[in-house]
Structure formats: C-alpha cells, structure tokens
Amino acid sequence: MKVEQIIKEKNLKLTPARVEILEILVEQNRPISYDDIKDRLLMDKATFYRNISRFEDSAIIRSFESNDKKRYFSLEQNFHPHFICTKCNTISCLDEKSIINMDGYKIESIIIKGICPKCLNS
Amino acid sequence: MKVEQIIKEKNLKLTPARVEILEILVEQNRPISYDDIKDRLLMDKATFYRNISRFEDSAIIRSFESNDKKRYFSLEQNFHPHFICTKCNTISCLDEKSIINMDGYKIESIIIKGICPKCLNS
DNA sequence: CTCTATGCAAAAACTTTGCAGGGAT
DNA sequence: ATCCCTGCAAAGTTTTTGCATAGAG
Numbered sequence: 001m002k003v004e005q006i007i008k009e010k011n012l013k014l015t016p017a018r019v020e021i022l023e024i025l026v027e028q029n030r031p032i033s034y035d036d037i038k039d040r041l042l043m044d045k046a047t048f049y050r051n052i053s054r055f056e057d058s059a060i061i062r063s064f065e066s067n068d069k070k071r072y073f074s075l076e077q078n079f080h081p082h083f084i085c086t087k088c089n090t091i092s093c094l095d096e097k098s099i100i101n102m103d104g105y106k107i108e109s110i111i112i113k114g115i116c117p118k119c120l121n122s
Numbered sequence: 123m124k125v126e127q128i129i130k131e132k133n134l135k136l137t138p139a140r141v142e143i144l145e146i147l148v149e150q151n152r153p154i155s156y157d158d159i160k161d162r163l164l165m166d167k168a169t170f171y172r173n174i175s176r177f178e179d180s181a182i183i184r185s186f187e188s189n190d191k192k193r194y195f196s197l198e199q200n201f202h203p204h205f206i207c208t209k210c211n212t213i214s215c216l217d218e219k220s221i222i223n224m225d226g227y228k229i230e231s232i233i234i235k236g237i238c239p240k241c242l243n244s
Numbered sequence: 245c246t247c248t249a250t251g252c253a254a255a256a257a258c259t260t261t262g263c264a265g266g267g268a269t
Numbered sequence: 270a271t272c273c274c275t276g277c278a279a280a281g282t283t284t285t286t287g288c289a290t291a292g293a294g
Contacts, residue, residue, distance in 0.1 A: 013293055015249060034283080044251050049284055051249090065187030069259085070283075083227065105205065106237040115228040135268055137274060156258080166276050171259060173274090191284085192258080 001077070010058040017043040018051050022075075025061065031072035031082060031091050066091055085116040123199070132180040139165040140173050144197075147183065153194035153204060153213050188213055207238040 003022035007014050024037055034048060041048060052073055055061040063073045067084050072091065074082075084091050125144035129136050146159055156170060163170060174195055177183040185195045189206050194213065196204075206213050 013248065015293070017250075045283095046252080046285075047250055050286095053285090065193075071187075104239040104242075106242055117226040120226075120228055135273065137268075139275075167258095168260075168277080169275055172261095175260090 006060055006077075010060060012054060012058060017047050018055075021048065021051055021055070022060070025073065025075050030093065031064070031066075031074040033066070033068075033070040033072050035070055083116065085119055128182055128199075132182060134176060134180060139169050140177075143170065143173055143177070144182070147195065147197050152215065153186070153188075153196040155188070155190075155192040155194050157192055205238065207241055 003019055003026060004014055006022060007018050012018065020042060024040075025032060034045065034052075038045065038048075043051075052061065052063070055073075056063060059076050061073050062076050063071050064082070066072050080093050082091055082093060125141055125148060126136060128144060129140050134140065142164060146162075147154060156167065160167065160170075165173075174183065174185070177195075178185060181198050183195050184198050185193050186204070188194050202215050204213055204215060
C-alpha cells in the first residue's frame with residue numbers, strides 16, 4: 001500500500017514531511033529511531049516528533065524504547081514482536097507464531113528483552 | 123530473601139541507599155518509576171539512578187519504559203511478563219504461563235502493550 | 245479562505261556526570 | 270587505609286512547546 005494512501009485513510013493532511021517519514025519506515029523495514037535518520041531528514045526535529053505523535057494516535061505506527069534508551073518507531077501494518085538483545089543491542093523481528101496467548105486483551109506491541117542466541121554462544 | 127542478602131550476593135557494598143531502594147521494590151511488589159517514589163526517598167536522585175544502574179548490571183533488577191515514557195524498575199527475582207494498557211496506562215503483572223516459546227534466546231523481560239479487557243469493554 | 249503543519253528557538257522531562265567529602269570493608 | 274558511595278550542582282539527551290509563517294484542502 002502506498003504511504004499516501006495510508007495517510008489519507010486516517011484523514012491526515014498529506015504533507016511532504018509525513019510522506020518522507022513513512023517512506024523511510026517502509027524502505028528500512030525495521031524499527032527506526034530519530035537518531036538513526038536525523039542526518040537524512042529534510043524536516044525539523046519538531047516536525048518529526050509531532051508527526052510521529054500524530055501517527056501513533058492514528059495507529060499508523062507504534063513505538064517502543066530499546067536498550068539504548070531511545071524510542072524506536074515501526075509501522076503498525078506488518079505487526080510482529082521484536083526481540084532486543086541487551087548484550088549487543090540489536091533489534092530483530094520475530095514471527096507472529098511466537099505471540100503469547102492473551103485472550104481478552106488487545107495486543108498492540110510486544111517487547112521481549114534478553115540475550116540472542118549469537119550472544120549466548122560467545 | 124532479605125534485601126541485604128541480595129546485595130551481598132552480588133558483591134556490592136551494603137549501603138543504606140541500596141537497602142532503601144530494594145525494600146521499596148519488595149514492599150510495593152510492582153514496577154516502580156523514580157517519579158513514583160521520589161517524595162519518600164531519602165537519597166539524592168543521582169544516588170538513586172547510580173544504584174539502579176548498578177542493580178541492572180548485576181541483574182538484581184530490570185527496567186522498561188512504560189506508556190508514560192518513564193522508566194520502571196522491578197525485581198528480577200520473581201520475573202513475570204508485564205502488560206501495559208495504552209489506554210489507561212496501568213501496568214499489570216501477568217503469570218509465567220503466558221510466556222512465548224523462545225528456544226535459543228535468554229529472555230530477560232517481556233513488554234506487551236495493548237488495551238486491557240476492562241478498557242476494551244468501556 | 246480556513247485550519248493545520250512547519251521551522252526555529254527555547255524549554256521541559258528525565259537521567260547522567262564531575263567533584264569533593266563521607267562511609268564500608 | 271583504600272576504594273567505593275554519596276550529595277550537590279551542573280550538564281546531557283531526548284522530546285515537547287510557543288509563536289509566526291507557509292501550505293493543504
């Protein structure tokens with residue numbers, strides 16, 4: 001789905017800054033922090049954070065804090081759990097089958113922290 | 123287990139500030155942020171954060187960011203998943219049976235965000 | 245045309261650091 | 270006696286806000 005379509009579906013105004021953020025998220029296909037992309041962003045940080053906040057309110061994206069204390073953003077579209085290694089700080093994507101049984105709850109995000117197999121064996 | 127014992131087991135010096143922090147965590151039996159307890163803390167905030175950091179390094183406690191953007195601390199001892207409702211911001215403790223199958227990983231914490239049954243029906 | 249989005253700069257919120265003195269082992 | 274812990278104040282980091290202008294519908 002085109003990012004322009006996502007924005008319009010949520011009745012948000014279509015602006016270059018919003019398109020830019022979502023295109024980066026689609027392109028990278030992994031959780032992103034402001035720090036990760038600030039150098040290539042055309043917009044001001046205030047605009048970035050204001051749009052991130054708007055996107056979260058509209059459930060276009062979700063955010064979570066990683067081990068480095070920064071907030072990471074990912075598209076809600078292809079939801080999946082993330083695994084953060086507290087040793088190497090790598091964020092990896094898990095598949096849906098690993099999701100907990102949580103009848104009665106509406107799950108919006110899952111954060112699992114621990115040590116990845118690679119770090120366990122080194 | 124006495125908090126003094128926990129501290130000594132990890133070869134940390136036994137100081138009043140350390141005992142104070144751990145006793146609050148034991149007593150409250152739920153994740154705590156600095157903000158939650160700053161009014162009753164005898165120590166300076168620098169001391170609080172330095173000890174929290176030490177405790178995390180020693181795996182005495184774990185921390186995670188909640189929906190209010192603050193960091194919460196809980197004892198590693200009785201590890202269990204936490205559920206954060208993004209609607210009412212309540213943090214509730216889940217039981218271990220809900221844990222994902224994660225062979226090969228060492229899980230240190232699980233954060234699930236979503237909407238709790240109470241909020242879903244209101 | 246109207247209302248929202250944006251850039252800039254300044255502030256806020258939370259956490260960390262430097263330094264000199266105090267305390268645990 | 271030694272080395273770590275502590276308080277205080279100051280700085281750091283990430284995110285938010287105020288205000289005037291620009292832009293979307």
